[in-house]
Amino acid sequence: xxxxxxxxxxxxxxxxxxxxxxxxxxxxxxxxxxxxxxxxxxxxxxxxxxxxxxxxxxxxxxxxxxxxxxxxxxxxxxxxxxxxxxxxxxxxxxxxxxxxxxxxxxxxxxxxxxxxxxxxxxxxxxxxxxxxxxxxxxxxxxxxxxxxxxxxxxxxxxxxxxxxxxxxxxxxxxxxxxxxxxxxxxxxxxxxxxxxxxxxxxxxxxxxxxxxxxxxxxxxxxxxxxxxxxxxxxxxxxxxxxxxxxxxxxxxxxxxxxxxxxxxxxxxxxxxxxxxxxxxxxxxxxxxxxxxxxxxxxxxxxxxxxxxxxxxxxxxxxxxxxxxxxxxxxxxxxxxxxxxxxxxxxxxxxxxxxxxxxxxxxxxxxxxxxxxxxxxxxxxxxxxxxxxxxxxxxxxxxxxxxxxxxxxxxxxxxxxxxxxxxxxxxxxxxxxxxxxxxxxxxxxxxxxxxxxxxxxxxxxxxxxxxxxxxxxxxxxxxxxxxxxxxxxxxxxxxxxxxxxxxxxxxxxxxxxxxxxxxxxxxxxxxxxxxxxxxxxxxxxxxxxxxxxxxxxxxxxxxxxxxxxxxxxxxxxxxxxxxxxxxxxxxxxxxxxxxxxxxxxxxxxxxxxxxxxxxxxxxxxxxxxxxxxxxxxxxxxxxxxxxxxxxxxxxxxxxxxxxxxxxxxxxxxxxxxxxxxxxxxxxxxxxxxxxxxxxxxxxxxxxxxxxxxxxxxxxxxxxx
Amino acid sequence: xxxxxxxxxxxxxxxxxxxxxxxxxxxxxxxxxxxxxxxxxxxxxxxxxxxxxxxxxxxxxxxxxxxxxxxxxxxxxxxxxxxxxxxxxxxxxxxxxxxxxxxxxxxxxxxxxxxxxxxxxxxxxxxxxxxxxxxxxxxxxxxxxxxxxxxxxxxx
Numbered sequence: 001x002x003x004x005x006x007x008x009x010x011x012x013x014x015x016x017x018x019x020x021x022x023x024x025x026x027x028x029x030x031x032x033x034x035x036x037x038x039x040x041x042x043x044x045x046x047x048x049x050x051x052x053x054x055x056x057x058x059x060x061x062x063x064x065x066x067x068x069x070x071x072x073x074x075x076x077x078x079x080x081x082x083x084x085x086x087x088x089x090x091x092x093x094x095x096x097x098x099x100x101x102x103x104x105x106x107x108x109x110x111x112x113x114x115x116x117x118x119x120x121x122x123x124x125x126x127x128x129x130x131x132x133x134x135x136x137x138x139x140x141x142x143x144x145x146x147x148x149x150x151x152x153x154x155x156x157x158x159x160x161x162x163x164x165x166x167x168x169x170x171x172x173x174x175x176x177x178x179x180x181x182x183x184x185x186x187x188x189x190x191x192x193x194x195x196x197x198x199x200x201x202x203x204x205x206x207x208x209x210x211x212x213x214x215x216x217x218x219x220x221x222x223x224x225x226x227x228x229x230x231x232x233x234x235x236x237x238x239x240x241x242x243x244x245x246x247x248x249x250x251x252x253x254x255x256x257x258x259x260x261x262x263x264x265x266x267x268x269x270x271x272x273x274x275x276x277x278x279x280x281x282x283x284x285x286x287x288x289x290x291x292x293x294x295x296x297x298x299x300x301x302x303x304x305x306x307x308x309x310x311x312x313x314x315x316x317x318x319x320x321x322x323x324x325x326x327x328x329x330x331x332x333x334x335x336x337x338x339x340x341x342x343x344x345x346x347x348x349x350x351x352x353x354x355x356x357x358x359x360x361x362x363x364x365x366x367x368x369x370x371x372x373x374x375x376x377x378x379x380x381x382x383x384x385x386x387x388x389x390x391x392x393x394x395x396x397x398x399x400x401x402x403x404x405x406x407x408x409x410x411x412x413x414x415x416x417x418x419x420x421x422x423x424x425x426x427x428x429x430x431x432x433x434x435x436x437x438x439x440x441x442x443x444x445x446x447x448x449x450x451x452x453x454x455x456x457x458x459x460x461x462x463x464x465x466x467x468x469x470x471x472x473x474x475x476x477x478x479x480x481x482x483x484x485x486x487x488x489x490x491x492x493x494x495x496x497x498x499x500x501x502x503x504x505x506x507x508x509x510x511x512x513x514x515x516x517x518x519x520x521x522x523x524x525x526x527x528x529x530x531x532x533x534x535x536x537x538x539x540x541x542x543x544x545x546x547x548x549x550x551x552x553x554x555x556x557x558x559x560x561x562x563x564x565x566x567x568x569x570x571x572x573x574x575x576x577x578x579x580x581x582x583x584x585x586x587x588x589x590x591x592x593x594x595x596x597x598x599x600x601x602x603x604x605x606x607x608x609x610x611x612x613x614x615x616x617x618x619x620x621x622x623x624x625x626x627x628x629x630x631x632x633x634x635x636x637x638x639x640x641x642x643x644x645x646x647x648x649x650x651x652x653x654x655x656x657x658x659x660x661x662x663x664x665x666x667x668x669x670x671x672x673x674x675x676x677x678x679x680x681x682x683x684x685x686x687x688x689x690x691x692x693x694x695x696x697x698x699x700x701x702x703x704x705x706x707x708x709x710x711x712x713x714x715x716x717x718x719x
Numbered sequence: 720x721x722x723x724x725x726x727x728x729x730x731x732x733x734x735x736x737x738x739x740x741x742x743x744x745x746x747x748x749x750x751x752x753x754x755x756x757x758x759x760x761x762x763x764x765x766x767x768x769x770x771x772x773x774x775x776x777x778x779x780x781x782x783x784x785x786x787x788x789x790x791x792x793x794x795x796x797x798x799x800x801x802x803x804x805x806x807x808x809x810x811x812x813x814x815x816x817x818x819x820x821x822x823x824x825x826x827x828x829x830x831x832x833x834x835x836x837x838x839x840x841x842x843x844x845x846x847x848x849x850x851x852x853x854x855x856x857x858x859x860x861x862x863x864x865x866x867x868x869x870x871x872x873x874x875x
Contacts, residue, residue, distance in 0.1 A: 071817030071854040206810045209818030212752025212792040216819055219751035227746075252735075270746040271755075272738045343756050343764060343819040343853045392754070392819025393853045426757040621813050625859065629816060632855025655761035655851060664844035666857035 059171035066104035070391040073622040085131030087155035100366035100386035111367035117586035117683025132186035141177035217389040235648035244282040290508040291648035302440035316499030322455030325446025337643035338436035344392020350413035362391025364399035372403035376410035401469035436514035451537025455497040464504035487522030527581035527694030558591035561611035566593035579698030581691040586683025596699035601717030615678035630688025638693035726794025736782035752792040763850030766823035773830035808867035816854035
């Protein structure tokens with residue numbers, strides 16, 4: 001069924017959650033008290049500071065960005081929205097990350113977060129309105145000074161121009177403008193009038209990042225700041241039974257060794273001192289039931305469950321229709337646990353001052369993390385200032401409903417009573433859980449004699465990301481975690497008698513969303529199965545898809561553009577083949593054609609052509625970068641990514657045994673934006689990830705006649 | 720006491736000689752431009768130059784740099800033509816995303832181009848394969864190295 005917003009089901013939760021909490025969407029201007037708070041430490045702004053915009057006397061326009069910047073480019077795209085309406089010069093514009101605050105909540109959902117590929121769409125009206133309001137106030141201030149009619153004045157390139165050649169800079173007008181009332185109604189430009197939006201615009205944060213002036217959470221310097229590392233249990237859910245810390249507490253540079261809710265923390269003066277001490281700790285663990293978990297055991301359990309009836313996620317009109325099929329294809333698919341492995345390992349700095357606290361971390365979930373920190377510290381949320389730091393990637397790991405690493409840092413800070421930066425090593429990160437869940441799918445699809453689908457039974461088995469979190473009441477409907485079946489139960493393919501069931505077994509392994517969430521596995525299954533049916537029907541994979549997408553013009557256009565640019569159907573050098581996939585997620589549609597060969601039997605991806613419809617494009621340079629990056633991220637997982645467990649222990653620990661894509665494996669990527677008449681943007685950060693694994697898998701089929709149904713693809717010798 | 724040189728300054732180091740250079744730079748000298756990513760020479764985020772060669776500072780002990788010249792991202796001379804070409808190309812090609820690995824990428828690219836002003840694709844792969852980027856900036860890193868190369872060759 002087609003619903004108006006069919007992308008992130010997270011959005012549905014957030015909306016309901018905000019309504020339930022009676023949350024208020026706070027407008028543009030802050031109450032006086034908060035304005036003063038914002039003014040502290042800031043270079044004396046002339047326009048009174050408000051939630052999103054400051055204009056200084058020197059004309060600098062600072063846009064305060066409410067989302068986390070972790071690569072996706074919000075510190076460029078969101079200022080572009082303001083600049084479009086403000087009529088300033090782009091070179092006047094700076095960006096700054098907002099701390100946690102109710103005024104920075106998502107406009108519909110009442111909480112501050114970065115996820116669901118929705119940052120630009122969320123700020124689309126809000127920040128253009130901010131720009132238009134500020135421009136109107138600057139014009140009104142100039143008109144007042146010149147005793148002219150506001151209608152006789154206009155803003156252009158950072159100046160207000162008036163009758164008789166009068167001209168005043170935004171900086172010179174800012175103070176006076178700040179004293180004027182905020183216009184309630186402002187007219188916004190139509191897309192045809194855009195001068196900034198849609199123009200390829202280089203990032204505002206490049207120079208600082210190239211010069212290493214950008215400060216990430218891990219780089220934070222504070223007086224008397226201690227470093228803490230935590231020895232986490234070797235098995236999920238294990239408890240400390242005995243600690244022998246004698247050898248460790250006397251080591252140079254070590255100040256504290258304390259037991260925490262999930263391990264043993266070592267605190268000291270430097271990373272290296274603390275790391276050496278942690279390595280020397282002698283801890284005995286009560287392993288508990290977590291020690292029974294193994295990937296092999298889960299595989300057998302899930303495969304068995306997939307053959308049994310599950311909770312209905314989508315009911316087939318006629319479940320018996322498949323019995324009349326001329327040809328039936330039955331396939332079982334498996335995808336592993338995946339770690340996010342952002343380049344900057346997790347970290348969080350806490351200064352606990354007894355009746356208040358200050359936190360620095362690259363959080364995707366400021367509202368949730370602030371509340372969790374407050375609870376851990378026994379404070380009211382408004383007593384906890386959460387500063388958003390630049391984050392070295394995140395991919396979902398820094399948006400944890402459990403706020404695991406933040407709560408742990410608060411627990412340690414409260415106990416040791418010194419400022420503390422909790423640092424995760426790469427090993428802690430890879431073994432720390434909160435993975436993309438392992439999934440098994442079982443699909444039975446029936447075709448009639450003409451190759452037309454007559455029925456499709458689809459069983460999905462895998463842990464629920466949402467169950468047990470505060471999101472459960474909103475995102476688990478009739479026993480179905482929507483993030484487990486998104487991309488299957490709402491497929492755009494015209495599949496008669498599609499039945500989808502879900503089973504969500506529990507395990508001690510903590511799971512979490514990972515760039516594109518459920519689509520990471522549902523796109524792989526749907527797009528390889530459709531390819532398989534095309535072959536079974538004797539049809540071309542592109543033509544077959546198009547025949548099932550007649551009512552979906554965006555999908556058709558993306559398929560056509562990708563196929564055309566990739567030279568679909570044209571000859572390739574011997575030993576190379578193409579595979580195609582198309583998938584919709586987060587409101588956008590991405591089609592990809594992968595060109596693959598085998599080297600020593602393993603897939604080598606040479607070229608990927610992507611066609612992407614993300615609605616109205618704000619910054620084409622960012623869109624290209626995000627699709628390239630999403631393909632690299634998805635290809636890492638498609639070729640290599642796999643977290644496995646044996647006797648409850650994670651068998652990977654660092655990039656040597658959890659490899660991610662390197663330069664020499666990166667294909668040439670072409671990103672083509674599908675022309676769109678849409679009047680607003682849709683998701684950009686995630687939708688490029690889902691299609692790559694099935695595109696590569698389908699190319700492997702074209703090369704070998706073998707159907708890849710298990711990820712990662714790189715662990716199989718295909719020829 | 721271990722004596723070595725960081726960005727032209729003489730360092731007389733009295734702490735643990737076993738400490739990886741990375742942590743001496745970050746925690747002792749406060750030079751946080753050199754990043755921690757893996758701690759076992761797998762990711763390249765900690766790339767510095769030791770006597771002009773790209774090196775992974777997480778896996779070099781302070782004891783091993785005695786008498787050597789260490790250069791970090793903070794110590795790059797803006798007047799150096801290779802530095803200028805690389806940084807300029809990185810901005811022009813809009814390479815960075817999260818930016819965390821980029822100091823390491825820039826250090827590796829400078830070390831490459833200082834030796835070989837016109838590297839082939841295979842030589843770029845070889846030099847840059849030690850530097851991981853989870854954001855997937857590889858295509859633009861490659862483009863930027865080629866642009867920097869063109870600028871350097873053009874100047875010769």
